[in-house]
Amino acid sequence: MKILLIAPASGKWRNIGRAPVFNGRTFRFSLLSLLSVAAETPSDIEVQIVDEQIEQVPWDERVDLVGITCMTAAAPRAYEIAARFRKRGVPVVLGGMHPTLCPEEAAQHADAVVAGDVEGLWPRVIEEVCAGRSRGIYRNPTPPVLRGLKRPPRHLLRRNGYAPLDAVQATRGCPYGCEFCSVSAYHHRIHRQRPVEEVVAEIAELPGRFFVFSDDNLVADRAYARSLFTALRPLRKRWITQASLEMADDDAFVRLAADAGCLGIFLGIETFSAANLDAVRKTCNRVEKYRTAIRRLHSHGIGIEAGIVLGFPHDQPDVFERTLRMLDELEVDVVLPSILTPLPGTPLFAQMKDRILDRDWTHYDFDHAVFQHSNMSTEDLEAGQAWLTREFYRPWRIARRVWRHLRRPRALAFLPFLAIVNVAFYGRVVRWHLRGWNPARTSAATFSPAPHLSGA
Numbered sequence: 012m013k014i015l016l017i018a019p020a021s022g023k024w025r026n027i028g029r030a031p032v033f034n035g036r037t038f039r040f041s042l043l044s045l046l047s048v049a050a051e052t053p054s055d056i057e058v059q060i061v062d063e064q065i066e067q068v069p070w071d072e073r074v075d076l077v078g079i080t081c082m083t084a085a086a087p088r089a090y091e092i093a094a095r096f097r098k099r100g101v102p103v104v105l106g107g108m109h110p111t112l113c114p115e116e117a118a119q120h121a122d123a124v125v126a127g128d129v130e131g132l133w134p135r136v137i138e139e140v141c142a143g144r145s146r147g148i149y150r151n152p153t154p155p156v157l158r159g160l161k162r163p164p165r166h167l168l169r170r171n172g173y174a175p176l177d178a179v180q181a182t183r184g185c186p187y188g189c190e191f192c193s194v195s196a197y198h199h200r201i202h203r204q205r206p207v208e209e210v211v212a213e214i215a216e217l218p219g220r221f222f223v224f225s226d227d228n229l230v231a232d233r234a235y236a237r238s239l240f241t242a243l244r245p246l247r248k249r250w251i252t253q254a255s256l257e258m259a260d261d262d263a264f265v266r267l268a269a270d271a272g273c274l275g276i277f278l279g280i281e282t283f284s285a286a287n288l289d290a291v292r293k294t295c296n297r298v299e300k301y302r303t304a305i306r307r308l309h310s311h312g313i314g315i316e317a318g319i320v321l322g323f324p325h326d327q328p329d330v331f332e333r334t335l336r337m338l339d340e341l342e343v344d345v346v347l348p349s350i351l352t353p354l355p356g357t358p359l360f361a362q363m364k365d366r367i368l369d370r371d372w373t374h375y376d377f378d379h380a381v382f383q384h385s386n387m388s389t390e391d392l393e394a395g396q397a398w399l400t401r402e403f404y405r406p407w408r409i410a411r412r413v414w415r416h417l418r419r420p421r422a423l424a425f426l427p428f429l430a431i432v433n434v435a436f437y438g439r440v441v442r443w444h445l446r447g448w449n450p451a452r453t454s455a456a457t458f459s460p461a462p463h464l465s466g467a
Contacts, residue, residue: 013057014137015074016045019081019088020063021373043178043225044080044107046163051133058167065172068092076141079121080107083193083354084376090120097122102140108193109372112356114148126150127197128183130160154198157183157205162213177217178225181210181239185228187255189279190291190358191320191351194227202231211242224252231255233264240271249424251275251314255295259304265311274425275314275344278304283337284330287323291359305341312421314344314429321399322351322384322392328450331395335402342415344425345432348399349377350392387450397447404437 042062049058061068077096081089086109093103106125110117114126123136123145132149139145165177182205184198214222229252230236249272256278259265282288285298305315319334338346352375353360353367360367368389369381378396380389387395402408416422416429439445 012055012076012141013059013072013074014052014076014078015069015072016048016058016060016078016080017068017089017092018042018045018060018062018064019068019079019085019092021085021088021376042168043163043180045078046165046167047160048078048080048106048129048133049164049167050161051129052137053134056137058164060167062169062172063088066169070095074101076137077101077103079103079105081105081109082107083109083112083372084374085109086113086117086372088373093120102145104136104140108197109355111197112193112354114150118147124148128155130155154201154203157203158209160205160209162216177219177222179210179214179217179222180225181205181207182226182229182231182235184231185255186231187228187293187295188358189293190362191353193354193357196354196357198227202228204232204235207235207238207242210239211246214243214248215246217248220248222248222250224250226252229254230258230264230268237264237267240267240273243271246272248272249274251277251428253277253279256280256297256300256304257295259300259307262307265307265313269311269313269421273313274421275316275428276308277316277318277347279318280343281318281320282323282326283334284323284325286325290324301337302341305343309342309419312419312425314416314425315341316345316347316432317343319346319348319399320351321348321396322380322382322387324385326384327386328391328395331399332449332451335399338403339408342412344412344416344429345436346400346403348396348403350380350396351382352377352379353382391450391453394447395450397445398449399447400436401440401445401447404433404440406437409433409437 042060045060049060052058059072059074077093079089079092089105093105097103102122104123104125105117105121106129110124111126114124117124123140124147125132125136126148127150131151136149182202184200184202185192185194186200186202188195188200251274254276258268258276279296280301281293281296283298283301288296288298308315317338319338321330321334353363354375363382366382368383369379374381378393380392383389384392412433413426413430416426
């Protein structure tokens with residue numbers, strides 16, 4: 012018996028690993044979701060993993076079952092793939108973020124849907140679906156305990172298609188309830204941890220010195236994170252991760268993370284407006300702490316990738332240039348600018364249902380404005396995000412960031428990642444012809460909202 016596991020890629024991301032500007036590699040880092048499924052598959056079943064971001068789907072492959080995972084933007088492509096295999100008589104199971112948050116929709120395109128974590132479910136799903144006895148939507152009655160997880164079979168990935176980093180997951184979920192966040196909706200604000208000894212043993216077996224923690228918020232449980240960092244120190248490996256801004260509240264804690272090998276942190280800064288943070292219940296962020304937090308992380312040689320969201324309720328047309336100025340002032344090393352996107356299944360989606368203009372899921376990629384903003388047109392919102400991205404990744408700004416970084420402690424350790432990611436983002440700007448404009452300096456900024464949006 013053979014199972015084919017597929018990670019679909021939507022639109023411009025399809026086969027991007029083959030693009031010359033990416034040097035044949037992609038920064039997808041890992042496919043831990045599919046690796047987790049493969050790990051749960053009985054050992055007598057052959058498993059093949061295909062990532063459409065770097066390779067073609069083997070349409071004519073002789074397989075007995077197809078499993079597909081997807082985020083919202085890739086859901087239509089996942090449904091297309093499912094339809095082609097089901098037309099051949101091959102049963103299909105859908106899972107991942109979008110099928111979990113929209114299980115009834117996903118069930119219309121598959122023989123079964125796994126909603127939530129796959130552990131404890133997958134062997135039964137295989138048996139019942141292949142026997143024609145599918146129960147439709149499968150979910151664990153309670154979140155599975157993360158003790159004794161099987162090792163991800165990383166040999167199933169085409170390693171030469173990815174950046175040279177293995178991924179490990181120590182925790183799942185996040186305790187915060189940010190209204191725009193699909194992670195909070197998926198995990199119901201529950202944060203679970205794997206035993207520290209199991210995580211460290213897995214990391215010790217990785218062949219390289221660098222890896223990434225793919226956790227949603229590695230430091231949500233401070234006591235657990237301290238134990239993990241202490242246990243990691245003897246390995247002398249280096250890593251990057253995602254964490255909340257609160258990580259930087261304690262200098263000793265930041266020092267411990269750095270001593271444990273932390274080179275970089277993805278911080279969901281989101282916005283420089285306190286009113287916007289309050290509006291979406293991003294309670295773990297305080298704008299007045301940004302400067303101190305980033306300086307503290309930098310002082311320990313930890314680089315910063317900032318997640319920025321544009322289009323929050325209180326944003327005005329000048330948000331793009333103000334955000335760029337603040338990113339420059341705070342010396343942020345890498346930025347990922349996104350347009351506020353009301354993902355289905357989140358509280359934000361329910362709140363904005365009357366303002367959503369576009370329900371084409373392929374546009375829910377954080378680069379499209381799918382709702383009517385009160386203070387800007389959709390064209391300005393999209394153009395402003397493209398303008399900000401282009402301006403931040405201008406070559407002279409990249410050179411200045413590298414020069415600034417070289418003056419910090421442990422500069423050489425993070426330097427390759429800083430340079431490579433900045434160049435990769437610059438390549439994205441070039442490849443996708445990002446231009447846009449600054450809405451604060453164009454006539455389009457005179458946009459007037461409809462009366463029901465302005466409160467008139």
